Amino acid sequence: MIDLELLRKEPARVEENLARRRNPEYLRLLAEARENDAAWRACLLEADRLRKRRNELSRGIAEARSRGQPSSTLEEEAKAIPASLAAVEAREAQLRGARDAALQRLPNLLDDSVPYGKDDSENVPVASWGEPQAGAPDLRSHSDVLESLGMAEFDRAHRVSGSGFYYLKGPIVLVDLALQRFAIDLLVDRGFVPVSPPFMLRRAPYEGVTDLADFESVMYKIENEDLYLIATSEHPLAALYRGEILDEDRLPIRFVAVSSCFRKEIGGHGVDQKGVFRVHQFQKVEQFVFCPPEESAAIHEELRANAEEVFRRLQIPYRVVNVCTGDVGTVAAKKYDIEAWFPRQRAYREVVSCSNCTDYQARRLGIRMGKAGRPGKRVPHTLNSTAVATSRALAVILEQYQQPDGSVRVPDALRPYLGGRDRLTPSDTAN
DSSP: OOOHHHHHHOHHHHHHHHHTTOOHHHHHHHHHHHHHHHHHHHHHHHHHHHHHHHHHHHHHHHHHHHTTOOOHHHHHHHHHHHHHHHHHHHHHHHHHHHHHHHHHHSOOOOOTTSOOOSSGGGOEEEEEESOOOOOOTTOOOHHHHHHHHTOEESHHHHHHHOTTOOEEOTHHHHHHHHHHHHHHHHHHTTTOEEEOOOSEEOHHHHHHHSOHHHHGGGSOBOTTSSOEEOSOTHHHHHTTTTTOEEEGGGOOEEEEEEEEEEOSOOOOOGGGSSSSSSOSEEEEEEEEEEEOGGGHHHHHHHHHHHHHHHHHHTTOOEEEEEOOTTTSOSSOSEEEEEEEEETTTTEEEEEEEEEEOTTHHHHHHTOEEESTTSOOOBOOEEEEEEEEEHHHHHHHHHHHSBOTTSOEEOOGGGGGGGTTOOEEOGGGOOO
C-alpha cells in the first residue's frame, strides 16, 4: 500500500510514478483515493465540530439551569446533534473504506532505476556469467531425458491429476532434495534462518501480502474454507509478523524457507506442455528479509548475489535482467530476474525472481518497527528472492548435463548430497 502521507504531501510525485506503469486504471484509482481521502478529512473536521458544539451546549445548559434561566433552545439544538454526528460518522467510515479499497488496488511505487518498457521483451540485461553454448542438433528435451532415464511419469500423472503435474521417481528425487539442501546450506552459512512455513493462508493475511484481485486467478482456493494454497513461501513469510512491531535492533531478519508452491496458471508455451518447467506444483527455496528502509537497496543486491551463487556453483550459464516497468508486477518497487541458458532451446529462461517490495507489503500487513517497548512509527521494508525453484533447476541441469550415451552428469556441487554419485543412468531406476 502506498504511504498515505506521501500521497497527501506529494501527489504529483505519486501520479508521475504510477504513470510509468502505463495503466490508466491506476490513475483512476489514485484520483478516487485522493477524492475520498479529502472528503474523509472534511468529515473528521465536521465530526470534531459537532462534538465540540455538543460539549459547549452541555456546559451552556448546565449554566442556564444553575442560574434558573431557560435552556429549551439549547436543549433542542443538543437533541439534534447525536443524529447529525451519527450520520457524519457513518459517512466518515464509508469514505475511509472506499479510500482504503482504492489504495489497496494501487501498485507499489517504482524505483527510479527501473527501466521503462512495455513487457518482458524490454527488460534490460545488467550482468551475465558463463559461456552459453548452442546445443547439439540431437540434444533432447528435459522431459525426454527424464522419461528415458525412467525417472518421471508424465502421462500417468496427467491421467490422475491433469496437465501440469508429474511423478518423479528414483535418483532424480534425491537430486531434487539435494538442490534444496544445497541452497539452504549456502544461505544458512550466510546468516539466514531456515523456516518451514504453512502451505495455506487465510484470505485476510493474503490480501496484505498481495493484491488478490490480480493474483487470485492463479491461486488454489480450498472449497468451503477460508484458506488458499500458497503460491510461494514469500507469502506466509511476509505475513509472519502481521500486526506486530519489530524491534529495529533485531533487523534485518533473514529467512530461508523451503516449501511446495501451488499455482493454477502455468502458461501455454509449447516447449512447456510436457515436463517440469511450468507446472502447478513445485518445490522452492526462498530468501526473505525484513529490514530498515535505508538498508533495502543493499540487501536487494545481496539476495541477487546469493541466487547468482547458486547457479554459478551449479555451473549453469545465466544472465541477470533489470525488469522493466511493464513487467515488474504490482508488489515490487524493483525486480531482477535471473535467466538460465537452456542449450537445446538456445534461449535464456527465467529461473529466479528477486524483488525489493520496499514498504508495500509491511504497510498492508500493519507491520511496524521501533525500539523495544516503544510505539513503532516506521515501516520496515520486505524483500524476497528465489534461491532455487527445483523444477526449473532440474530442467536446465538435464539439458546442460546430458551425455551422448543417455546418462546425465551430476553437477559437482550436488554430489556431496548424493553420496558422491556423479551420474544418472537408466539402470538407476526400476520401473
